[in-house]
Amino acid sequence: MSDSKIIKFSDDALALVERMKGRYPEGKQKSALLPILHLAQAEFGGWLSAPVMDYVATLLNIQSIEVYEVASFYSMFNLKPVGKCVVEVCRTGPCWLMGAEDIVKYMEKKLGVKEGGTSADGMFTLKTVECLASCGTAPMMQIGETYHENLTLQKVDDILDTCKRDVHEPISHWRKNKIKA
């Protein structure tokens, strides 16, 4: 808990937090919890540690448990450290019909990890997720906010190579440099 003293959003992020809180009626600022958790995940290394969640609780003047119970309910929040790129492959029916299982198996082999694991170099975490509303362009996966669709094994190779070349710090669904409400 003492760590929470050193956890603090940048001024830009704090300004965004205030704008997010301002979207809801007086006294209902807890509503801003989900957007602020996305922001926190982007700002603090791609996952939510207990001290980070405690810090978010102080921003909204709510109990820490109210943050924990929400963060643990929603699948987009990582409660353990993750690689710089979290690769989320859709595994639900429509993607499965188009070969999503092959995509997962191929990446498990290529990255040397099992589903849910992080590659030895800390670059990739391989995650399978449920339907991302991209069924007409299956199979697909998401990295950060980007949808990669109509996947082939060749495309997977290209995407992972690009990530290795261009990604130097953890990327999240909420792009860190996209500070605006």
Add this chain to the structure above:
Amino acid sequence: MGRKLLTEHINVAGIRNLDVYRTQGGYETLKKALGMKPEEIVEEVKKSGLRGRGGAGFPTGMKWGFLAKPEGVARYLVCNADESEPGTFKDRYMMEFLPHLLIEGMAIGSFALGCRTSYIYIRGELMYVYHILQDAIDEAYKAGLLGKNILGSGFDFDLHLHCGGGAYICGEETALIESLEGKRGNPRIKPPFPAIKGVWGCPTVVNNVESIMAVVPIIRDGGEAYAAIGIGKSTGTKLISACGHLKKPGVYEIDLGLPVEEFIYSDEYCGGIRNDKKLKAVVAGGSSVPILPTELILKTANGEPRLMSYESLANGGFASGTMLGSGGFIAMDEDTSIVKNLYTFTRFYHHESCGQCSPCREGTGWMEKVLHKILDGHGTLADVDLLWDIQAKIEGKTICPLGDAAAWPVASAIRHFRADFEEYVRNPQNIIKDHHYYRVNNLVAS
């Protein structure tokens, strides 16, 4: 070619931008609406026969009519943009390319319902669409189309975005409201209905993206003109998300009443089945609705052509029919393993169950395990009966429809494809190698 009420301008270059949207008549309908009485707008929506496009098909005008209007209490219109029903991707497509159509619909709907503040709840995974919508909202504020005294009408209206965190259940309206309040997405017990007690205890209407967009052409052309399109009580046009083993998957706007066979096979729509294989089965309205074999999706049990409408797809009840649902149309070719496809659906519902009701929390996981056992070649015929038994004990016994949504795919797969299950049980050595699904290796070169 069917009418394009929603997608008419989707291919216009730059239509995402306000200036271009306005050159195509954008916000003219809002201007018209602001000159009408709010109750006249509700009346036009009632006359249109528009039914909720998220899946349940409840008449939108009637839903609006139920909204309580106690003096001095704020009320809210919330757009459900939490699109996550497997097989459905229409709302994402529409918001990505026509964000202003949604904003215009939200402004008209909010004016009609007397809401001064409204929200668009968009699923968190669609963060890139969130930013597209935010840019469009910012543009609309700058142009005086949102905010104080819009278009000089005296109507003050604020529109905000709210993003989810990855939970299918938040597409259920009371779970969505909980999530909007910053809580876990646990559905509420009804009554009270959101129309009486919704977000922050205030009267609330929750409508799907497509429903809200459809309000724009309804007010532009009049409710009767909209009702003249379609067939019977299935009025207007519907966006269909077509996926699976089709030659041309994608989002299609159809006049309700289009024959299913034409939708699948004509070049104007899906162009038939990939690699010219035979069609084996279709899930016509998102993963929750009953699966039908080819003969029953193309024709009803009475031999009538099956149409893309609420009534025709439901013809025959669950014995031989299905539902239009969200319009998530999933086609499977002759090589598809119905059992394995069902396993992915059941795993989905297990993953997405909020855990409040034991029949759903325990039943979905139990069904997933039994299906896994069958796929692994260790199943027995008694397991197939067990699956039937479990789903029957989930259906109708939960707070929200997720329980039904998990039960129906299992029931319908056993009802129409029992032989497939029995084949796994009797001859596992023949089948379990790759479960007969489409090999992505075929796509490597493409």
